[in-house]
Amino acid sequence: MEHYTMNLKLKIWRQANRDAKGAFRNYEVSGISSEMSFLEMIDVLNEKLIENGDDPVAFDHDCREGICGMCSMYINGRPHGPWEGTTTCQLHMRAFHDGDTIVIEPWRANSFPVIKDLVVDRSAFDRIIQAGGYISVNTGNAVDGNAIPIPKDKADASFAAAACIGCGACVAACKNSSAMLFLSAKVTHLALLPQGIPEHDSRVKDMVERMDKEGFGACSNTTACESVCPKEIKMTNIAYLNKEYLLATLNNK
């Protein structure tokens, strides 16, 4: 792999707090190596800002391995930037070239208010899980793990849905700010397993109701969410959810 260095122009959304009026500000960084991660490039910028007595750019991040779901930048008009199936922290600078301008914004959705700069409040997702995103089993109630055989294809499909990292990119990409991809991933994860069946009617209804209360919009099948999801969660989950939801409402008339 050939490595190179580059100079870049950055246009970053700055907003002091939830109620402040935000605006873009322009910055420049130089000597950025193609081996750096995107967040390491922001680290370089922040070190420079601190040195100059400016306020560094606030952003969420923790694992920097694409799994915690904390990082959340809207890069050049796309959540998590140009690479498919990739979180912001796993995006690397070889995606860019010398002289590029990069525009960076927070997730924009009414249900995700800005805390500062690129940091948003995603606690609505936790509240959707609280509404029913679990199997009600207390510690100590379990039978032997192999007493519940689960066909491999079911287990694999459940796992694929459970891979969602709760980052919220799907909401940020959607013109309606719908949380359907996130919600459907959880419903699918649990409903595909025999353990999840007893509660599946109430789960899907309660979670959908909560999602609506949190102010997320309706799904109009634009597939924007699927195309930006860093964990490649599929729209088929939404179809599955719709089916589950319909059955649940029919069952409990």
Add this chain to the structure above:
Amino acid sequence: MLDAKIPSGPLAEKWTSYKGHCKLVNPANKRSLEIIVIGTGLAGASAAASLGELGYKVKSFCFQDSPRRAHSIAAQGGINAAKNYQNDGDSVYRLFYDTIKGGDYRSREGNVYRLAEVSANIIDQCVAQGVPFAREYGGMLSNRSFGGVQVQRTFYAAGQTGQQLLIGAYQALERQVALGNVEMYARHEMLDLVKIDGKVRGIIARNLMTGKLERYFGHAVVLCSGGYGNVFYLSTNAMHSNVTAAWKAHKHGAYFANPCFTQIHPTCIPVTGDHQSKLTLMSESLRNDGRIWVPKSKDDTRKGNQIPEEERDYYLERRYPAFGNLVPRDVASRAAKERCDAGFGVGTSKQAVFLDFAAAIKRYGKKEAGKHKLPLDNEEEIIRLGKEVIKEKYGNLFDMYEKITGENPYQVPMRIYPAVHYTMGGLWVDYELMTNVQGLYALGEANYSDHGANRLGASALMQGLADGYFVIPYTIGNYLADEIRNAPIPTSHPAFEEAEKQVSDRIETLMNIKGNTSVESFHKKLGKIMWDKCGMARNAQGLQEAILEIRALREEFWKDLKIPGSITEFNPELDKAGRVADFMELGELMCLDALMRSESCGGHFREESQTSEGEALRNDAEFMFVAAWEYENGREWRMHKEVLEYEEVKPTQRSYK
């Protein structure tokens, strides 16, 4: 005297006997007992959920924006349990024995036995919660091998086992939040403990969104705040993992045990330059199928796949024929360092070795071809089939490798090098997981209890969940049963006021330094000292130098630190400054502990103490103890010894040959 409170009786009956005799709290009383749980990783989330289910009033804290994002989410390879589903000779005793031996005989038999005993229940619990573990075609749970053992007892969910286990625990926790048994405080950081009349009674936390200090009462406080590997700056830990919660406990009298026991993981993506902010692990599970090697000649600059078989040195298979690529982590890391130091390293930095899947791809390809009755001489087809099998097992790790390095590991061997990964040391706890401070518990990576001087792969997840789901629900009752008459103490109590003032003063002091150097630069400097002198190989001279260098750096820190912004706003630089300040103190203690322990054991390698073949040489006559350090004044610590007595296992020089 340190009393570990190990129940008497035969090893295999201790836990049963403890559970049969510990005090209980009746359901009505549980409702008036309050417990604070710091951390929502596997240990914290499982503890908070289980305690909530029992009916205690729980407050749960984490500094991330959601409990689901705790560092445990990143664990990749798997979780051990003595299920013996493979019928390959596993048992509770064998898991116990492997863990004690893997830890190089520096952990406590009673605790480790209990861990092995409850391991099977963990898998059952997780399956019941809907954790989608990997399965065989018949629908049964699948297992893989991990280092340091000869049975297959590791359960997994692709390379995302930690994620799936944590989501399970997180969902159980959110259910308790919905039921009103747990109050959740995300984006909150505990910055001090409150002690009243010798007992822990609460915490001071900072709301990281507003910067405001808040007071919380608890009849007991359970620390599940994770490990301190980030003292090295570069590690595989999440960026914000830190020692602050444990360190505040230490300053309130809790002993810090075996702080120098650090695990350096052999298979991580190598450092590329000064910009590096963290290191990425390539799971140990890859050593099931990957073969580790370096070229036989020095400074070989050919691509890995262009070096012929006979010019390769599979040094682990050569040195350790019995365990081969699956030797424990400490052994594999040192062997990689030895080859690189001797000049056989690969890549531009020469600080890397190859982890190669070509042989496994062929092997699996042939097996698949056989299964589907395809011709065995179509090389291309076999490789294609083999790659699919590898993809299913490790796909997410291979993708991650490619994203970071830009190289395709299905085609060229991975380049890997050891990196700081886990800390076996931590707060000293007794059998009940209580520290020596009344009412203060430590669970998960934050305590030191089960892994001795080296942790076996897939055992941290097991320990975190054992502590949270199956140990603390019993042991905390034994303490709280005597607390039922004590009403909650109002947080206007002078002890809370005083604690809050101290926290606030310290924050002001940090802000008012107004120097020229960023927190990040100080952290990097500290990390370099630690890695160079208290890293994979240590010696007396280096450690003595390190102590002086850390003291000097600490002084500079308090004179020249520069924090932007203000106290009463969202200010990640200020959060980080407090954490690095604590790392600066911990680093000194780690060096002191490493200096005191002039033997080699597990991950702690003192150059002065090695066999003629370069293996770690233990000194049981002098060092068969846990070093539990008491904080005195920041420059001095007093060491207490917990002598380790082995009743069941006979310590021998560890051999994986």
